[in-house]
Amino acid sequence: MAKQPELDDFRVPYVDDGKKSSKFSLDAFDPSAKPFSSGSKDADRARLSEIGAILDTQQECLHAQQKRRVLLVLQGMDTSGKDGTIRAVFHEVDPLGLRIVPFKAPTPVELAHDFLWRVHAQAPAAGELTIFNRSHYEDLLVPTVLGNLDAEAFEQRCGHIRQFEKLLADSGTAIVKCMLHISKDEQRERLQARIDDPNKHWKFDVADLEARKQWDQYQAAYRDMLAVTSTEYAPWYVVPADSKTHRNVMVAELLLRTFEALKLEYPPAKESLKGIKVE
Numbered sequence: 001m002a003k004q005p006e007l008d009d010f011r012v013p014y015v016d017d018g019k020k021s022s023k024f025s026l027d028a029f030d031p032s033a034k035p036f037s038s039g040s041k042d043a044d045r046a047r048l049s050e051i052g053a054i055l056d057t058q059q060e061c062l063h064a065q066q067k068r069r070v071l072l073v074l075q076g077m078d079t080s081g082k083d084g085t086i087r088a089v090f091h092e093v094d095p096l097g098l099r100i101v102p103f104k105a106p107t108p109v110e111l112a113h114d115f116l117w118r119v120h121a122q123a124p125a126a127g128e129l130t131i132f133n134r135s136h137y138e139d140l141l142v143p144t145v146l147g148n149l150d151a152e153a154f155e156q157r158c159g160h161i162r163q164f165e166k167l168l169a170d171s172g173t174a175i176v177k178c179m180l181h182i183s184k185d186e187q188r189e190r191l192q193a194r195i196d197d198p199n200k201h202w203k204f205d206v207a208d209l210e211a212r213k214q215w216d217q218y219q220a221a222y223r224d225m226l227a228v229t230s231t232e233y234a235p236w237y238v239v240p241a242d243s244k245t246h247r248n249v250m251v252a253e254l255l256l257r258t259f260e261a262l263k264l265e266y267p268p269a270k271e272s273l274k275g276i277k278v279e
Helices: 041-065 080-089 138-145 149-168 184-196 198-204 205-215 214-231 246-262
Strands: 069-076 096-100 129-131 171-181 236-240
Touching: 041 080, 041 246, 069 080, 069 246, 080 129, 080 171, 080 246, 096 198, 129 246, 138 198, 138 214, 149 214, 184 198, 184 205, 205 214, 214 236, 236 246
Parallel strands: 069 129, 069 171, 096 129, 171 236
Antiparallel strands: none
């Protein structure tokens, strides 16, 4: 009998003293796989709704306690579905205590500081669930592909990121990082759909075509980045993302597991409120 897939089958091996894992290969993951799909889109959406209701309660407990923090990092090539994942996974979640941070190209002011300066300011506060739509990892990927970051500087930034995420974890932040793994063929279809539909032109940027020409370089940069920055306190997961419904369910399952591990509860009842009648 075939072994049932587990979430940790898609976890990038942990880094050992900052040394890249020789066991990791991004090519080993099939972007079109659906290991956590229920078999139909309707069934996947039903599971997503079920998880969403649980996440809503879990996030309310997180917000009520005002002690722990949760950070979800979403990275992926253009059209891999970062926005769509956020809309689908958090559709049932009360926006109270939920914050979404999109990271774009650094501004001149941000460039005048260290590369983590703008990121640390957006880290989740106590009681907050924060989603990074792109993240500090853009400051590894983009300059590497453009040739502005050599191997030594790349390793140095990876080290700084590990230390930064360790600081967050030590301060009570549960971190889960998802690389939405899309195939080149699927990306072509999604980009073409944006071009063909006038209502989607606002989502299309000519620069996306330039980045597509550098597909192999980006895949190599992702491979190296994932292999050096997946840690026990801030693990990376490769999420097959050619199927949108599967992608959404897998990210939701990862987040659900993260919340359940926190064992959150509502704050204890206040004795001072016993017997009070509202007139």
